[in-house]
Amino acid sequence: MSTVIIAKCFAxxxxxEMIAPRFGELAALTRQRIQAWQADERIRVVPTIQQIxxxxxxFSLAGQVSGENFEALRDTLRYLIMxxxxxxxxxxxxxxxxx
Numbered sequence: 001m002s003t004v005i006i007a008k009c010f011a012x013x014x015x016x017e018m019i020a021p022r023f024g025e026l027a028a029l030t031r032q033r034i035q036a037w038q039a040d041e042r043i044r045v046v047p048t049i050q051q052i053x054x055x056x057x058x059f060s061l062a063g064q065v066s067g068e069n070f071e072a073l074r075d076t077l078r079y080l081i082m083x084x085x086x087x088x089x090x091x092x093x094x095x096x097x098x099x
Contacts, residue, residue, distance in 0.1 A: 019060055026056045029065065050074050 019026070033052055037043060054074050055065040 022060060026059065029055050029059060 030052055033048075033055070051070060051074075054070055054077065057077065058065050058073060
């Protein structure tokens with residue numbers, strides 16, 4: 001499946017216009033998370049990136065970071081994304097088979 005199809009599936013109308021005024025706040029959330037790291041500290045990359053993205057989504061959508069609900073929100077987002085990808089794959093397979 002092409003990234004263009006995936007991008008179109010997840011791009012709500014006017015998404016940039018909706019989030020653009022909050023770019024500074026979203027960047028500040030990321031900076032806060034990064035500044036909490038120690039210089040010689042090892043981090044687990046995937047869970048850390050998931051936490052940052054989930055914080056940003058929670059702040060963008062609800063005005064607050066996920067905090068104690070991180071796992072539930074992360075899992076919900078994962079299921080929504082996977083469901084959308086599976087739907088698109090099924091549709092693409094059906095279109096390809098029809099050709």
